Amino acid sequence: MSDQPRLVVISNRVAVPKARGVAGAQGGLAGALNAALKKYTGVWFGWSGEEVDEHTGEISTQTTDGVTTATMDLSARDIDEYYNGYANSTLWPLFHYRLDLAEYERETGKGYERVNELFAEAAAPLINDGDLVWVHDYHLIPLGERLRARGLKNRIGFFLHIPWPAARLFVSLPYHERLVHTLLHYDVVGFQTAEWLDSFLHYCRTELGAEVDDEAGTVTLDGRTTLARAYPIGIDWDHFSALGATAEAQKAEKRLLSSTRHRTAMIGVDRLDYSKGLPERLDGIGRFFDQHPERVRDLVFIQIAPPSREDVDSYQQIRAELEQKTGQINGARSEVDAVPVRYVNRGYSHGELFGFFRAAKIGLVTPLRDGMNLVAKEYIAAQDPDDPGVLILSRFAGAAAQLPDALLVNPHSPDDLAHAIGKALDMPLAERKERWEKLVVTVRDDNVQDWTANFLRDLAAQV
Ligand code: G6P
Numbered sequence: 001m002s003d004q005p006r007l008v009v010i011s012n013r014v015a016v017p018k019a020r021g022v023a024g025a026q027g028g029l030a031g032a033l034n035a036a037l038k039k040y041t042g043v044w045f046g047w048s049g050e051e052v053d054e055h056t057g058e059i060s061t062q063t064t065d066g067v068t069t070a071t072m073d074l075s076a077r078d079i080d081e082y083y084n085g086y087a088n089s090t091l092w093p094l095f096h097y098r099l100d101l102a103e104y105e106r107e108t109g110k111g112y113e114r115v116n117e118l119f120a121e122a123a124a125p126l127i128n129d130g131d132l133v134w135v136h137d138y139h140l141i142p143l144g145e146r147l148r149a150r151g152l153k154n155r156i157g158f159f160l161h162i163p164w165p166a167a168r169l170f171v172s173l174p175y176h177e178r179l180v181h182t183l184l185h186y187d188v189v190g191f192q193t194a195e196w197l198d199s200f201l202h203y204c205r206t207e208l209g210a211e212v213d214d215e216a217g218t219v220t221l222d223g224r225t226t227l228a229r230a231y232p233i234g235i236d237w238d239h240f241s242a243l244g245a246t247a248e249a250q251k252a253e254k255r256l257l258s259s260t261r262h263r264t265a266m267i268g269v270d271r272l273d274y275s276k277g278l279p280e281r282l283d284g285i286g287r288f289f290d291q292h293p294e295r296v297r298d299l300v301f302i303q304i305a306p307p308s309r310e311d312v313d314s315y316q317q318i319r320a321e322l323e324q325k326t327g328q329i330n331g332a333r334s335e336v337d338a339v340p341v342r343y344v345n346r347g348y349s350h351g352e353l354f355g356f357f358r359a360a361k362i363g364l365v366t367p368l369r370d371g372m373n374l375v376a377k378e379y380i381a382a383q384d385p386d387d388p389g390v391l392i393l394s395r396f397a398g399a400a401a402q403l404p405d406a407l408l409v410n411p412h413s414p415d416d417l418a419h420a421i422g423k424a425l426d427m428p429l430a431e432r433k434e435r436w437e438k439l440v441v442t443v444r445d446d447n448v449q450d451w452t453a454n455f456l457r458d459l460a461a462q463v
Contacts, residue, residue, distance in 0.1 A: 004040065005131055005132050006041055006042040006128060006130070006132070007042035007132050008043055008044075008123070008132070008133045008134070009033060009036075009043070009044040009045070009134050009135075010044075010045045010046060010135045010136065011044070012046055012047050012087070012139035013027070013029060013030050013047065013049070014030065014044055014045070014047065014048070014049075014069050015031065015033070015034045015069075028233065028372065028373070029137060031236070031350075032236070032374070032448050032451075033136065034067060035236035035239060035449070036448055036449070036451070036452035038065070038066050038067060043070050043126055044068065044069045045069070045070045045071070045072075046069075046071055047071065047072065048072060048073050048074075049071075050073045050074075051074065051075070051076050052074070052075055055118065057121065057122060058072065059072050072118075074115065074118075078111065078115050078118070081108045081111020082108070082116075082139070083139070084309065084311050085103075085105065085107075085108030085111055085112070086112035087112065087138060087139045088309050089101075089102070089103045089313075089314070090102055090103055090104060090173070091138045091173075092138065092275075094165060094169065094170070094172070095138060095162050095163055095164065096163060096165075096275040096369040096370075097165055098274065098275070098369075104173070109175070112142075116141075116143050116146050119140060120143060120146035120147050120149070123143075123147070124147060124152065127154060129153075129154070130154070132154070132155055132456060132459055132460060133147070133152070133154050133155065134156075134158075134159065134455070135156065135157070135158045135186070136158070137159070137160060138162055140158075141158070141179055141182055143158075144185045144186040145181075155462050156185075156186050157186055157187060157188040157189070157190065157456075157458075158188070159190040159191075159231065160189070160190065160191055160192070160196070160371070161192065161371050162192075162370075162371040163192070163196050163199075163370070163371050164197070164199045164200045165199060166202075167202050167203040167206060170199075171207060176207070177207065177208060180203065180204065181221070184210070184222075184224060184226050185224065186226055187227065187459060187462040188229070188458050188459045188462060189228045189229075190230070190455055191231070192232055192371040192372045192398040193232060193372075193398040194230045195398075197228060197230045201219065201228060204219045209221075217229050227458060227462065231451055231454050231455050232446060232451070233372050233448060233451045234443070234446045234448045234450060235374050235377045235378055235381060235447060235448055237381060237443065237444050237448075240354065240382075241382075241444075244354055244382065246351050248351035249352065249354040249355040250355060251355065252353075252354070252355025252356055253354075254355075256355065256356050256359035257359045260300050260359070262297075263297065263300045264298060264299050264300070264361045264362065264425055265302055265359055266299060266301045266302070266361070266362035266363075266364055267301075267302045267304070267356055267357065267360035267362070268281060268301070268305075268366075269356075269357075270303075270305055270365075270367075270375065271305070272305040272306060272307045272308050272318060273315070274314055274315070274318045274368075275367055276305075276366075276368075276370070277366045277367050277368040277411040278303070278305065278322055279318070279322060279325055280366065280368065280411050280412060280414070281303075282325040282326065282341070283414040283417075284413075284418050284421065285329065285341065285417070285421065286325070286329045286332075286333075286414070287414040287418040288421045288422065289329065289332075289340055291418055291422075292422065293333065297338055299340070299425060300338070300339070300342065301340060301341045301364070302356070303326075303341065303344065304346070304348065304353075304356070305343070306346055306347035307345055319345075326341050329341050353378065353382075354378075355382075357378060357382035357389075358383060358384060360379075360389060361389040361390065362391075362392060362425065363389060363391045363392065364392050364421075365379065365394060365399070366392065366409060366411035366417065367394050368394070368411055370394070370397040370399070371398050372398040374399075376399040376403060377399065380403075380439045380440055380443045381440070383436055383440070385433075385437075385440075388435075389436075390406075390407060390424035390432055391407065391439065392406065392407045392409055392420045392424055393406035393407065393409070394410075395409065395410060402442050402446065403439055405435045405438040406435070407423060407424060
């Protein structure tokens with residue numbers, strides 16, 4: 001691998017060693033990048049997750065399991081305006097089609113640009129001539145342009161882990177043109193699915209008047225050309241599937257099985273985020289038990305939802321809503337010896353999740369909108385080939401495009417969800433196997449190593 005260029009990865013969230021292993025809480029990005037980076041020399045730069053009084057620009061570097069990370073602290077004001085503000089109260093809701101939750105504040109917009117400049121200032125010295133630079137996600141859209149302004153001639157790519165909204169929605173963002181102009185300073189811009197890519201290209205063509213070459217997948221504006229393509233992210237198949245043999249996973253599987261006894265366990269694992277469709281999921285489950293009250297003896301739903309972005313109002317509201325809905329279903333449907341919903345606000349290690357997924361004969365992944373969703377893929381990877389469970393998957397998750405053999409549902413419809421739950425619960429073994437055998441091929445073959453290789457191959461090919 002000595003002929004491979006060095007790789008510099010930049011993302012807001014970096015999997016610092018103490019956070020490694022706690023899946024769910026950190027979302028798909030950090031885990032995926034950690035896996036991807038093991039094969040490359042270079043460095044992964046980002047925010048430490050720590051808050052300080054004054055930003056000092058100091059960088060701390062460490063190497064764990066073959067991955068070198070460099071991190072910087074941010075001040076309370078930076079975190080407030082850039083992370084809680086523009087990234088998570090403006091871009092995140094808008095990109096997840098939640099215009100009702102998107103806030104447009106001039107101050108947070110300025111904070112976002114200021115922190116992107118801080119990232120550029122701190123990252124530039126880490127980048128050598130010839131390195132490939134790979135920037136990740138909505139927190140850092142302008143970073144490529146900021147690096148170019150510092151004279152960097154390297155090939156710089158960007159990958160968006162979340163959806164790209166339809167042009168009609170995106171234009172509600174003040175200064176939307178400016179944001180996309182910065183994006184067009186990258187050599188390669190990657191999206192999770194063809195749907196998000198098409199929305200982006202449509203916007204570039206209709207709103208910016210850019211020249212879009214559909215065949216070549218390029219966008220040209222002001223004499224600069226960017227390759228825009230879909231690169232669906234996958235899981236680290238080798239690592240994840242090997243967890244099945246660990247004592248941790250086996251213990252977790254037994255623990256869940258012994259606590260559910262004769263009931264089928266149905267599981268959901270999501271960051272506590274409104275994009276994940278958790279209240280709607282509970283409505284579907286409530287509808288199922290309304291229609292089949294006796295099945296409280298057959299089915300128990302376990303929702304693991306580690307809290308996320310707790311300083312943002314909309315996240316506090318969704319938490320309160322979930323507590324209320326869980327209480328309602330359990331109050332109305334519990335028997336003295338059977339409670340229908342177990343709701344857990346903490347994260348578990350990947351090993352434990354593997355065991356829980358295997359013990360659960362139904363996996364429920366029903367986001368209202370999701371860039372990809374790797375929980376869906378992990379659920380498939382954890383199944384027993386002789387007795388696989390059923391994946392119920394939202395048609396609005398990026399993963400649905402790749403996993404058509406799941407039971408695809410409209411998460412906004414309680415009836416549709418209730419119907420899918422009944423179908424999954426009663427699905428004969430032969431059908432479960434047939435569906436799973438098709439799903440697992442995609443999950444195994446389109447893995448995170450392929451995703452990295454595909455993106456970096458295209459980036460390296462840019463002149
Ligand atoms: C999603 C985003 C990531 C983010 C993760 C966890 O997967 O695409 O960029 O890191 O959520 O969210 P957090 O705000 O804790 O980093």
